[in-house]
Structure formats: structure tokens, C-alpha cells
Amino acid sequence: MxxxxxxxxxxxxxxxxxxxxxxxxxxxxxxxxxxxxxxxxxxxxxxxxxxxxxxxxxxxxxxxxxxxxxxxxxxxxxxxxxxxxxxxxxxxxxxxxxxxxxxxxxxxxxxxxxxxxxxxxxxxxxxxxxxxxxxxxxxxxxxxxxxxxxxxxxxxxxxxxxxxxSSSSSPCSQAKREYKRERMRAATSSDLMRELEVLVSSLEQVSDVPGSLHLRKNDLVYEVVRSVCQDYRMIRCEVCSRVEELGSEERSGSLSFGHLTRLLSALERIEGCRERLASLFVNKANADGLWDLIPRTKEKVLGLMRGGDQSSTVVPGGAWLPWRDRFSFNALTTVL
Known part of the structure; x- marks a missing residue:
């Protein structure tokens, strides 16, 4: 040989x-x-x-x-x-x-x-x-x-x-995250969800790493993984910005049931990548707080979907309505 x-x-x-x-x-x-x-x-x-x-x-x-x-x-x-x-x-x-x-x-x-x-x-x-x-x-x-x-x-x-x-490859500083937060606030919920789902697909692809992790000791594969790690940091920063905005009090209360379902699915997909990403990069650091943000947001989304106290929203007249009352009786009967 x-x-x-x-x-x-x-x-x-x-x-x-x-x-x-x-x-x-x-x-x-x-x-x-x-x-x-x-x-x-x-x-x-x-x-x-x-x-x-x-x-x-x-x-x-x-x-x-x-x-x-x-x-x-x-x-x-x-x-x-x-x-x-x-x-x-x-x-x-x-x-x-x-x-x-x-x-x-x-x-x-x-x-x-x-x-x-x-x-x-x-x-x-x-x-x-x-x-x-x-x-x-x-x-x-x-x-x-x-x-x-x-x-x-x-x-x-x-x-x-x-x-x-690479200009955005540095960790998400407070100033950078605040700037992104302002941009996110101006975006529609549909656009934010579409972008988040694409970013989650990127995380999933990065985590779908070959089983031969021992080859990371090779110089070439080591450099490849190090370069992908730069992408990973950028993607995490973008994901954090969108999850924070979609899970904020101002935004989450007005999300449709369809958006909540998509958001919950995206959060679960992110959680499913965690262990494989940690294995690939041999790093469980959570400097940007992503792994703490995901379960918090997931809990809030589940609360909204169950129709509990957190599921209320504001109507044009200023009154708070629970999820089940967001649509008029006439609208429901029309659909039925």
C-alpha cells in the first residue's frame, strides 16, 4: 500500500x-x-x-x-x-x-x-x-x-x-447586536422567519459532518474545519439576532399561529444540531448565549400556542384578547 x-x-x-x-x-x-x-x-x-x-x-x-x-x-x-x-x-x-x-x-x-x-x-x-x-x-x-x-x-x-x-466573523459584540436588533425591528415577521429557516439549514449542514472526525488531525482537514468555524460564528450571530427579535414581547404577541409553528420547528432544529456542532469544533462555549436563548424562546412560543396568559395580544382598540379570540366569530363561521 x-x-x-x-x-x-x-x-x-x-x-x-x-x-x-x-x-x-x-x-x-x-x-x-x-x-x-x-x-x-x-x-x-x-x-x-x-x-x-x-x-x-x-x-x-x-x-x-x-x-x-x-x-x-x-x-x-x-x-x-x-x-x-x-x-x-x-x-x-x-x-x-x-x-x-x-x-x-x-x-x-x-x-x-x-x-x-x-x-x-x-x-x-x-x-x-x-x-x-x-x-x-x-x-x-x-x-x-x-x-x-x-x-x-x-x-x-x-x-x-x-x-x-470575515468582517462579521468576530463575536457578536453588544454594539453589533444592538445594530442588528434595529434592523430586525424594521423587518416583517415573514421575512425574519424566511431568513431564520435558511440560516438554520446552514447550521444543519455544518453539523452534518462526516463520521471520520479523527481526520481533523490532518493539516488540510484542520484548516478546512477552522475556516468553516468562521462561517459558523457568523451564522450563530445572525440566528441570535432573529430569534431575539421574533421572541421579543413586542413581536411574539402578534405572530400568527403559522409563524409560531415555524418558529418552534426552527428552534427544535437548532437544538438538534448542538451536540454534533460541539463534537466538530470541540468547543461548548456559549459566549453569544444562543444555547440559553433557544429554550427560553421555545418556552415562550409553546405558551403562546397553548393559549395561556402569554397568548394574549393587542387589537386596534387597545384591548387584550387571548389567542382563541383573535378572530371574529363571523370569520370563523365563514371558514367553516
Whole structure:
């Protein structure tokens, strides 16, 4: 088996040199440089993480002007879909992820997002499988998970109307949460629920981690998990803001039964991710208070749905009405 791996590394090195030679044949120096930079950052060389200066070179291109960024992303995605090597695929995804999380939160012109929402489905790697050996198959499961996680992150960015980027990757400070709270207050309950459900789907995808957690000791997988952790912190911050708003006294009392049902379902889905997320990131920290906020909000929602004291609401005349009396008798008889 050791000899087979050595032979595979040699063949991979030859392929990389061939790709570099092919890049040098381009009549356009800029194209040649871009392709060579992508190849050097995504080599077949075992499972070693790409050198920092290689990653920095790709990020410099991917975060550059529109034409340069588009070319860099195009070559990364082309290499991603041509390869059957799990290490090359992980490195391509890692580079694409770096471009995503370092982009401006308000940049809607990045070619990456057009790829995602013009039907190209370039992150659909659900059938990816490197069947060289059992270990390669385990790495393949990380490729599939990582690709699906990035795709869901793009979907969340599209739903929110801005890119989840590293500028928001710091923990939710009080000032930042207050700013978000003001934005949430101006949004409709339907919009908040739609955004929350998309964000919860992102949490679920992150938590749907491969069973081979022991591979986190590998340098490349370690860097992948660390990058996903940045996304996880951003998503948690966004989830907290929406759960706080939807569960607030001002908002919760006016939620329809349908919204309450959807909110309860979202809260239960979040709770279902907790243990798997803790296992993945080996961290049970709760600095933003999410794991305390969820059960409190859930209890309030259940109280509203049961029609107890908390289920009363304000009608235009200013009187408080319990849940069962929110609709007129005539309206009910009309429905019946």
C-alpha cells in the first residue's frame, strides 16, 4: 500500500508539472500567471495544507478586479470538477472559501455568486468519490460535506441580501447586536422567519459532518474545519439576532399561529444540531448565549400556542384578547 501511495504522489506531481507547463503556453501573461497560481495552491501533494504564501497569492487574485477575480474562480472551479483526487478537491474548495469569507459583505458583483445562482450548480459534488483506498474515501466524504456547506452558505447570503464575510466573523459584540436588533425591528415577521429557516439549514449542514472526525488531525482537514468555524460564528450571530427579535414581547404577541409553528420547528432544529456542532469544533462555549436563548424562546412560543396568559395580544382598540379570540366569530363561521 505504501508503494502505491508513493506512485500516486509521483503521478500527481507529474500532472501538476504538466498543468504548469500548459499554463505557460498561454499567449496572455495574465492568464498564464493566474492558472499557474491556482495549480501551485492546489497540488496533488498528499494531504498537506497549501503553504500560506500560495493561499495568499490566490486570495490576491480572487479578491482583485472583476476580470481577475472571475478568471481565478473559473480556473479553481474547472480544476475542482476535473480532479478525482480528494486532496486537490479540498484545496480548491479551501481557496474558494477563502475568497468568499474575505469578500466585502456588500459585494454582489462577485462572479462566484453568479455561478451559484445561474443554474450552474458548481458546488454540487454529492457524487464525488476518490476510491484509491479506504482513507481516500474518507477524505471524499469531507469533500462532499465541505462543498455542500459552502453551497448552503451562498444560499444564506443570497437570502439575506449580503455576503457573510470575515468582517462579521468576530463575536457578536453588544454594539453589533444592538445594530442588528434595529434592523430586525424594521423587518416583517415573514421575512425574519424566511431568513431564520435558511440560516438554520446552514447550521444543519455544518453539523452534518462526516463520521471520520479523527481526520481533523490532518493539516488540510484542520484548516478546512477552522475556516468553516468562521462561517459558523457568523451564522450563530445572525440566528441570535432573529430569534431575539421574533421572541421579543413586542413581536411574539402578534405572530400568527403559522409563524409560531415555524418558529418552534426552527428552534427544535437548532437544538438538534448542538451536540454534533460541539463534537466538530470541540468547543461548548456559549459566549453569544444562543444555547440559553433557544429554550427560553421555545418556552415562550409553546405558551403562546397553548393559549395561556402569554397568548394574549393587542387589537386596534387597545384591548387584550387571548389567542382563541383573535378572530371574529363571523370569520370563523365563514371558514367553516
Amino acid at each position: 505504501g508503494q502505491r501511495k508513493k506512485l500516486r504522489d509521483i503521478v500527481g506531481a507529474v500532472k501538476d508539472r504538466g498543468s504548469l507547463f500548459k499554463a505557460s503556453l498561454s499567449a496572455k501573461p495574465a492568464v498564464s500567471a493566474t492558472r499557474a497560481t491556482v495549480v501551485r495552491a492546489t497540488t496533488h501533494k498528499s494531504a498537506a495544507a497549501p503553504a500560506e504564501h500560495r493561499v495568499a497569492a490566490v486570495l490576491s487574485l480572487g479578491l482583485g478586479s472583476g476580470i481577475t477575480a472571475s478568471a481565478c474562480i473559473w480556473y479553481l472551479t474547472a480544476r475542482l470538477h476535473r480532479t478525482r483526487n480528494a486532496f486537490v478537491a479540498l484545496k480548491c474548495l479551501f481557496a474558494l472559501h477563502g475568497i468568499m469569507i474575505h469578500r466585502s459583505p456588500h459585494d454582489q458583483n462577485l462572479r462566484l455568486y453568479s455561478f451559484a445562482f445561474e443554474g450552474k450548480n458548481f458546488l454540487n459534488l454529492c457524487k464525488f468519490n476518490d476510491d484509491f483506498d479506504e482513507e481516500a474515501k474518507e477524505y471524499s466524504s469531507w469533500v462532499r460535506w465541505y462543498a455542500a456547506t459552502l453551497e448552503q452558505s451562498l444560499i444564506a447570503s443570497h437570502a439575506l441580501g449580503y455576503v457573510l464575510s
